[in-house]
Amino acid sequence: MKAAVTVESLTVGYGKETVLHELTFHVEAGEFFVVCGPNGSGKSTLLKAVAGLLRPLSGTVRLFGRDVASFGKRELARLVAHVPQFVPLDFPFTVAEVVLMGRSPHLGLFGLEGKSDMEKAREAMERTRVGHLETRTVDRLSGGERQRVFLAQALCQEPRILLLDEPTAALDLSHQVNFMDILEDLRSDQNLTIAMVSHDLNLAAMYGERALLLKAGRAVASGPPGEIFTFASLEETYGCVVVVSVNPLGGFPQVTPVPRRYLRAKAGR
């Protein structure tokens, strides 16, 4: 299978601080890939580098074989959509306006949206279940509604690669599963490549075909969650004790962090 994202010896930092150290991995075309790791381990930095928003100190990021730095802005936006963890709301646009902004890399010289752009915006809003909010301004939405609006905007962009930074963090249980199901459908219907940052190892294990465990900007392991979400690798990554069992829904791992009182009880204290 062809690689959609190839990261080779990638070193990225801010000023004097190096955050990612010689990272190497790839994401296959049409794959659902999840990046996990502790706070501050460099997950968002990695997504930004893959989106071409940060220049590497050394190493390369290639998208379908081509260096991300060689793309023009519009050309890159037609290939990859990046939904950051926090999207600044500078102006109270309506939901429909925000979603339609996703069309901008596809618009002609005068930047005017046509009928088909409106249709694509409507489709994206239906898919992410925000159609009923279309006239509402985004500053008056809940965190979870806002996250679904920015997914709709990214879908409207019609990218081949979708980069999502903790998209389910503000979602309730039903919307989490619904959101992940939408992504899974997009992957299978449109062969969309998805790379998603998540703190939820159980969602990562249920939906991710492969995952990367990142610790202090270095890869601890990468591969199918069933192979790499082991007690040893998760303890090494997160520095806490977990129990890894088999999810009753199927053959993927289920991770349970162990509260300190259980460890004390075991130690007889």
Ligand SMILES: Nc1ncnc2c1ncn2[C@@H]1O[C@H](COP(=O)(O)OP(=O)(O)OP(=O)(O)O)[C@@H](O)[C@H]1O
């Ligand atoms: N714009 C910035 N300028 C300077 N340092 C930054 C900047 N953004 C992030 N950092 C630092 O880079 C490191 C990695 O941050 P990053 O946001 O990539 O981590 P993360 O794994 O996504 O964390 P979290 O799980 O908390 O969202 C942290 O030490 C952070 O303080």
